[in-house]
Amino acid sequence: MTNACGVDFGTSNSTVGWIKPGTTPGQALGGAHALLSLEDGKATLPSVVFFNADDEEVRYGRAALADYLAGYEGRLMRSMKSLLGTSLMDGQTEVAGRALPFRVLLAQFIGEVKRRAEGQAGRGFEHAVFGRPVFFIDDNPAADKLAEDTLLAVARGAGFREVAFQYEPIAAAFDYESQIDREELVLIADIGGGTSDFSLVRLGPGRAGKPERRDDILATGGVHIGGTDFDKYLSLASVMPLLGYRSALRSGAEIPSSYYFNLATWHTINQAYTRKSIVQLDDLVRDAREPAKLARLQHLIEERAGHWLAMQVEGAKIGLSDAASVRLELDRLAPPESLSVERATFEAAIGQLLDAIDTTVLRLLADAGVKPGDVDTVFFTGGSSGVGLLRQRIGALVPDARKVEGDLFGSIGAGLALDAQRKFG
Numbered sequence: 001m002t003n004a005c006g007v008d009f010g011t012s013n014s015t016v017g018w019i020k021p022g023t024t025p026g027q028a029l030g031g032a033h034a035l036l037s038l039e040d041g042k043a044t045l046p047s048v049v050f051f052n053a054d055d056e057e058v059r060y061g062r063a064a065l066a067d068y069l070a071g072y073e074g075r076l077m078r079s080m081k082s083l084l085g086t087s088l089m090d091g092q093t094e095v096a097g098r099a100l101p102f103r104v105l106l107a108q109f110i111g112e113v114k115r116r117a118e119g120q121a122g123r124g125f126e127h128a129v130f131g132r133p134v135f136f137i138d139d140n141p142a143a144d145k146l147a148e149d150t151l152l153a154v155a156r157g158a159g160f161r162e163v164a165f166q167y168e169p170i171a172a173a174f175d176y177e178s179q180i181d182r183e184e185l186v187l188i189a190d191i192g193g194g195t196s197d198f199s200l201v202r203l204g205p206g207r208a209g210k211p212e213r214r215d216d217i218l219a220t221g222g223v224h225i226g227g228t229d230f231d232k233y234l235s236l237a238s239v240m241p242l243l244g245y246r247s248a249l250r251s252g253a254e255i256p257s258s259y260y261f262n263l264a265t266w267h268t269i270n271q272a273y274t275r276k277s278i279v280q281l282d283d284l285v286r287d288a289r290e291p292a293k294l295a296r297l298q299h300l301i302e303e304r305a306g307h308w309l310a311m312q313v314e315g316a317k318i319g320l321s322d323a324a325s326v327r328l329e330l331d332r333l334a335p336p337e338s339l340s341v342e343r344a345t346f347e348a349a350i351g352q353l354l355d356a357i358d359t360t361v362l363r364l365l366a367d368a369g370v371k372p373g374d375v376d377t378v379f380f381t382g383g384s385s386g387v388g389l390l391r392q393r394i395g396a397l398v399p400d401a402r403k404v405e406g407d408l409f410g411s412i413g414a415g416l417a418l419d420a421q422r423k424f425g
């Protein structure tokens, strides 16, 4: 049968995993074998859609980013997963007289992921296990359910007849389990683009084949904080002040921060381009004490360069995982600016987010009644576990545990493939 796959629809990147018929457990080691290539031989497809208004075509992934950066007239959408469960999901963005409902863009993306995976596997996929964060939305069960229901409806609309959901940090656990040869109590830490998800699980070769794993899952937890939030706070700390964030009006009041928050947050960048927002900004510029900064903001909005700026900030953040300082060449600003960004600035900007992540892990341990010393291993996955300070801080909560870094972008999809095989055969 094996017409079932695992779909990791991520805030930033998506993958599809599939256990090929005849694969022995040994061959599945490391999980990466299970991933189908979704774009140019790569397993990840960035969760990005670009509606190109010149040819009325929709582009996906890296090709979408390339079209946008090349300056084609159109509209870019990233972080669509962050809309799930919020009223923004029912909204739309407009370009060249066309209304683009976010729900339609999301459905097109999931449909494209399915088509590409099927093309690679050489078969149709009727069943799928979709990953989901432990909480799509924090502290709001109704909104969280709406998020899952919306994703379910989109998956069904794309042609998956049967859809099951699995927590992303449990999927990662299954991937890690396929690589170990003894029993361990493991803290799984999946720090992605939108959420940080955790599970505390008993794993081992003797347990892997069991049909029911409920007793092995001691606790799951999560918080809606991820790499896109790191981008936002780094943006507000470093580049938004160049555009007038925190500057004053002649009345002495501060410029409303909403323009800057919208532009610094991946899934709300397009809100800065609405006519209403642009007209209000025109009025503000006349009253600004530092009109040159606001003129820069207006220029950026006119050029629809919000995603470009966010990409520069994200690039700086990733650079700071290796270097203590990076240079940002902001050549699309008017006038252009060259800026040095220090790791210390980044770490200070995300300090409160890291506190909240620590709290989530401590609560997880308490929920499970597990002492830090009992945890054998911490398994890190998700692109944002590239942030060294974050790994150190989570590691410090379970000081004696071994630290293992998985495939940061592939573990969830590989684990979902194993789960799909188990659930759908």
Ligand SMILES: Nc1ncnc2c1ncn2[C@@H]1O[C@H](COP(=O)(O)OP(=O)(O)OP(=O)(O)O)[C@@H](O)[C@H]1O
Residues within 6 Å of the ligand: 009, 010, 011, 012, 013, 014, 081, 168, 191, 192, 193, 194, 195, 196, 226, 227, 228, 314, 317, 318, 321, 381, 382, 383, 384, 385, 386, 387, 408, 409
């Ligand atoms: N080396 C790095 N250092 C820090 N952050 C990184 C690094 N590489 C990638 N990232 C960040 O990782 C995030 C993407 O990670 P990933 O693909 O695991 O997320 P996702 O699965 O799409 O999101 P989620 O699971 O939360 O829905 C982005 O915010 C990206 O900027």
Ligand SMILES: [Mg+2]
Residues within 6 Å of the ligand: 010, 011, 168, 190, 192, 193, 382, 412
């Ligand atoms: Mg993820």
